[in-house]
Every structure is written in C-alpha cells, then in structure tokens.
Amino acid sequence: MHADAPMRAVILLVDDDAGDQELTRRAFAEAPVDLRIVSDGAEAIDYLRRQGNHAVDAPRPDIILLDLNMPRLDGREVLRRIRADAQLKDLVVIVLTTSDQDVDARACYALHCNSFITKPVRVETFTAAMHEIGAYWFELATLPPV
Template sequence: MADDDEDDRLLAKDALEECRLANDLHFVVDGEDLMDYLYHRGKYAQLIKSPRPSLILLDLNMPKKDGREALQEIKGNPELRPIPVIVLTTSKAEEDIYRTYDLGANSYIAKPVTFESLVSVMKTLGKYWFEIVELPLNEAG
C-alpha cells in the first residue's frame, strides 16, 4: 500500500486484519518509495524484505512522486505491468477517475469515510482479487 497518510495506513491495516487479509502487508509513504520497493533499490534491496506484491493499493495525492506518476511508471514497465493497481484515494474528481483508468489502473475506489465501510471495501477487494480472479504467477510462483 502506497499512502502518505499514517492514519489512513493504520486504518487500512486494521481493516485488512479484521478481514483476515493482512498476512503480508507492506507500506510505502510516497511514489518514490513505491518505485524503490518495486525495483528493490535502497532500503528495499533485499528481496526477502520486499517481495513482489500481488496487488498495489495506491493513493493519488502523495509527495515526491504522486500516485499518477507511479501508476504511469508501473504500467509502462513490462515486468511490473501485470501487478493489479487499485487506486484508493480521497479524490472523487471525474478527471482523476478517467486519467487513472487511462494510465492502466485496474480499479478506482474513493476512500470510505467510516471504518465499517473500509472493512467492507477491503473484504470485497480481497474476495475479488484473491478468490475470484485468476492472476498470473509472479516470479516467486
């Protein structure tokens, strides 16, 4: 999950734990940090500590490199492109919705305002992405 807001990260972690989906959750704080994680640079150089994600939850409005720029880079890289990217952001702007889908986002979700709603969204995401759809195996199998 890439999100610069610590409270949002904690709420997402709690919601995922409540759904029993937080087995291997990794957080990054901005788009640059996300790309370092995906390319195994800097503090993420050890593959064991930064495994390839099965899914990326991406906030749009982050410092350094925002979610739109990170999404464009991910979907422009043949090795990273297969990773599903779910935009989870406060923005409900139609322009953001159209642009992120145009850049290759797999889903766009406005962050729910209540914890109960967030739990419901996380349950639905988990069921859809990890039980219903067939995803390609990553290099770790």
C-alpha cells in the same frame, strides 16, 4: 485462494497518510494478508524494483493499493512507471484515493489502473471495502501468474 498463489497474499499499500495506513492495517488485521506499507511514490518504485532501502525483503505484491496525492512522486506517476516497466506492467493496481473527482478517475483508467475506489468515510464501509477487494482479487479473479 488460487492454487498457485503463495500462502499469504502480499498487498502493497502506497499512502503518505498515517491515518489511512492505520485504517488499512486494521482492516486487514485478521486477514491472511502480508500488508506492506510505503509512504510515497518514490519509495513505492524503490520497493517494486528492490532498490534503496528495499533491496531486501520486498516480496512482489499481488495487488497494489495506490493513493493519488503524495509527496515526491504522486500516484499517477507511479502508475505510469509501473505500466511502462516490462517487469511490473502486469501488476494489479487499485487506486485508493480521497478524490471523488471524475477527472481523476478518468486519468487513472487512462493510465490502465485495474480499479478506482474512493476511500469510504465510515470505518465499517472501509473495512468491508478492503475485504471485498481481497475476496475479489484473491478468491474470484485469477491474478497474473508470476
């Protein structure tokens, strides 16, 4: 892990699907990760701006795992708002979606996501993907300094 990084990396999962929340929770169960979960785009924005129900205890995430199709505010709009916000625009955003459509990938990269990943079907592959994300962003890459 990078020298300047906090002891436990914070990952914010933005996903409305209880099953995917559970899968991600279990994938990171044994990792030194503080996994925070919000259920839709509007709540994600509240969390990142520390407002509404997230005024307290909302540590700035090191990476955001963002689902695309969500109620109220979808993933694309969340990404757009993050990149338009001076305080948040440096955040690492990984789009994690069921979609394998080119059009979605293209749209997300156009909105400057850091990576676009289609959720793997097998649980082993899913867990491995989560670990690889952790290994890449927390060990190999240098995250933007806070």
